[in-house]
Amino acid sequence: MTFKTMIPILLALAASPAFGEDLQPYVGEWRGKGWVQNTADTKEVLRCRLAANLKTDQQIDFDGTCATPAASGSFFLALAFGEDGRQIAARLRSTAAAEALDLKGLWDGTSATMAGTSEAGIAFQLNLEFDGSDHFDLAISSGEGAERLLRLRAAFQR
Numbered sequence: 001m002t003f004k005t006m007i008p009i010l011l012a013l014a015a016s017p018a019f020g021e022d023l024q025p026y027v028g029e030w031r032g033k034g035w036v037q038n039t040a041d042t043k044e045v046l047r048c049r050l051a052a053n054l055k056t057d058q059q060i061d062f063d064g065t066c067a068t069p070a071a072s073g074s075f076f077l078a079l080a081f082g083e084d085g086r087q088i089a090a091r092l093r094s095t096a097a098a099e100a101l102d103l104k105g106l107w108d109g110t111s112a113t114m115a116g117t118s119e120a121g122i123a124f125q126l127n128l129e130f131d132g133s134d135h136f137d138l139a140i141s142s143g144e145g146a147e148r149l150l151r152l153r154a155a156f157q158r
Contacts, residue, residue, distance in 0.1 A: 023060045025133035027052050032138070034154030036068055044068040046154055058082075081107065088114055122149065134158045 032048040050064035059080040065072060075094040081087060090103040103126060105114030114126040127139045135157045143149035 023054055023057065026060060027054055028158065030064075030156050030158065032066075032154045032156035034138070034152065036150065036152045038150055044070060046152065048154065048156070050156075056080075088112055090114060090116075 028051075030048075030050040030052065032046070032050070034046050035043040036046045037043045046066065046068055048064060048066035050062050052060055052062050055061050055078070059078060062077040062079070063074070064077070065074045067073075073095055075092060077090060077092045079088065079090045082089070086106050086108070088103075088105045088107055090101075092101045092103070099119045101116055101118055101124065103114040103116035103124065105112055105126070110130055112126075112128040115124065117123050122142050124140070124142045129137045131137075135155070138152070138154045138156065140152040141150065
């Protein structure tokens with residue numbers, strides 16, 4: 001998986017809502033900006049647009065696009081939480097990548113940590129920090145140690 005094909009996969013995760021709470025406040029349009037960095041490259045400016053829709057009272061779906069000066073892509077992300085309101089599961093499909101990515105993690109009331117491994121064996125980690133229902137911060141990394149492939153930070157708001 002190349003840097004260009006990983007961008008939409010990683011950026012789609014930016015849309016994660018505050019699980020275990022009413023998902024209605026997260027429905028609507030979101031815009032994000034920040035940076036993305038490939039281990040071999042300098043930081044690039046990142047911009048995203050997301051549309052969130054409720055599928056059920058335990059699942060919210062996102063359609064979005066993200067771009068840097070060098071690459072762009074679209075994605076679909078389905079996020080769901082378990083009966084206990086703490087377990088998070090995500091399934092992500094991107095037009096730029098052949099494989100889907102499954103992530104799992106926990107929500108503690110103000111932040112979420114999710115992790116997963118792609119079919120190609122690349123480890124992903126996602127950290128979210130929420131400030132109400134109109135703003136959240138996102139940090140994503142892929143790979144581990146010397147094999148780190150990508151880092152991303154972005155802030156999203158309405």
